[in-house]
Amino acid sequence: MSRSRIASLGRRRPIQSTRRGRQHRRHGGPEAHLQPAGPCGHHPLPDSVPKVKEVGATSAPLLSASFFIGARCQPYNDDYMQCKTENPGKGEFECLKEGRRVTRCAASVVDDINKHCLDEFRKHWQCLDNNNHQLWQCRKDEWKLNKCVFDNLKLEKTIPEAQGIPVHLRSKQIYAHYPALRDPGQAPFKKAVDAPGAEAPAL
């Protein structure tokens, strides 16, 4: 898997039945014909449904990548949600195609981030994991990640309808354990940190 180990951390896998042989022997008799997949084995989707590899990332990497997923995959996401809205009660089956597109798009974003910004990405989501998923505790790592992703993938984090300076660009995070996001001896920032497209603060 090219997506590195991050993606496979702690994810569930379809559980394969390994008891087929034994069940055969135990049941033996007329029910034996039930056993092709085992009554409790893993039944994959039928072949008429194209296969798609699940994203397979845990919550912290997803949170870290969420705005980039949103930046690239908004049309697919909107398509899917519209399909779900238009098919109440049967969207699970009608929207499989849109759902595959959503998943492929998100997986492409995670793949690209892993390819170009693995270190920054890892730093940021591990910081989130260590800080109760509080985004404001991890701004330094986030800025580095945002800059790297913008430079390499041209995806930018934007918060729609943000009031004033977008909160992820404020140089002082008043709820963080260490609100002033600069190193000892470093000159104070200007009022806001510039957007990653311009110039990230030298940290």
Add this chain to the structure above:
Amino acid sequence: MGAVCTWGFYKLGQGIREQNELAREKMWSRIHLIPLLQAEEDRDLARRHMADQAREKQLTGDNIKVYNSDRYVRPTYAITPASTTK
């Protein structure tokens, strides 16, 4: 006294506004992720449903319509593997 209170309320207002913005950020990050998570869940539900129907057909030779509607009803019970050890 008045000055202290004014300063305190000013800081309180600042804090509330920042909280609002942080909440907005969190909501949008979740909005971007929901289709992804829901799509994965839907595929799993569809897979389980189809397997369930196949299993029912195999066992009883017929699929009984349980509900008087075409709506998909999320099953209350799920069949789990008898053994999860490899």
